[in-house]
Amino acid sequence: MDFGLTDEQRSIVEVTRAFVERELYPHEEEVERTGMLRPELAADIRKKAIDAGLYAANMPEEVGGAGLDTVTQVLFEKELGKASYALHYTCVVRPSNILLAGTEAQRERYLYPCVRGEKMDCLAMTEPGAGSDMRAMRTRATRETGDGRSGWRIRGTKHFISHADEADFVILVAVTGTDDDGRPAMSTFLVDLDTPGLTVHAGYRNVSHRGYTNSILDFDDVHVDDDALLGEEGKGFELAGTWLGSTRLQVAASCLGRAERALDLSLTQAATREQFGQKIGRFQGIGFKLADMAVELRAAELMTLHAAWKYDQGTATDADIAMAKLKATEMLAMVSDEAIQIHGGMGLMDELPLERIWRDARIERIWDGTSEIQRHIIGRSLLRPLGG
Incomplete structure (x- = not known):
């Protein structure tokens, strides 16, 4: 596995990051305060996502998508994942890849309109x-x-x-x-x-x-x-299984993005907040937290990218994907919790995105296969070669 990004991958990361910061971050407070995403706002962002070439980026080029390989999709999802889920999931749409299994008539009626942003x-x-x-x-x-x-x-x-x-x-x-x-x-x-x-x-x-x-x-x-x-x-069970593999990697990638945002905020807090006459990052209790957060994030990122790379090679197993989903979702729970601890009382206030990241982290260990299901998949894969 080559750990260096190609020029194209770096460009996609930069374009996506800029879009998230410019078009999604400014609306997070409204969505959190009202509990809803205004239809007119969603339509406006969708149009901008289409114009930026970010809409339906998970789809192959032959059906009108960006044709991203799985590793690049993980990098793309990581940047989107830094923003409010309602904003990036609803506005920068990635249609279900199950639709690729359709006949040409079904593609004309359902898939292509989804790629063009005409249907959801x-x-x-x-x-x-x-x-x-x-x-x-x-x-x-x-x-x-x-x-x-x-x-x-x-x-x-x-x-x-x-x-x-x-x-x-x-x-x-x-x-x-x-x-x-x-x-x-x-x-x-x-x-x-x-x-x-x-x-x-x-x-x-x-x-x-x-x-x-x-x-x-x-x-x-x-x-x-x-x-x-x-x-x-x-054959619906098998078809669903094909879909679940890519979406579990999508979940893992979005968790990486939110954890990175939480860690960045924590580093800034540790480097600027003073208590007892010094920056709090100089206290071992804070420095060790930052170190553990960084290690867990890096481990989850490497595991997710490795699973994505194997997916592109056609060698990924259910266990590879389960490990990535399990590690990334549980890592986010730990990182978001520690980020709030580093910020103290302000971490729980809605002036910062940390309390949202902390709340949002909870669902990731449940949907698209619970942590227990992921552990079951992994354990079964370890025992199967031994007849267990």
């Missing part, structure tokens, strides 16, 4: 009784025949669905049968949000990521045609 997607997997255990999913799609109609009839409920209230369509994972081992077999569907029988309800109030919205989706006898099936019937 949302992904619906999680259910009230099925979070980490996707096999416990109850939402079911049943084949319809007769009466001159063909297609699928969908019944069930999804929750924790990010930005469904702003999306144009949902990428739905539902049970469609059983596999050869008698386990639920899942398939993926593209369902327009205005389809009769599909209702979007406001979701739950969240301590993390103010301005980010989650919704509850009810599918009450929703009919979709045969061409709504994305990928192969019964």
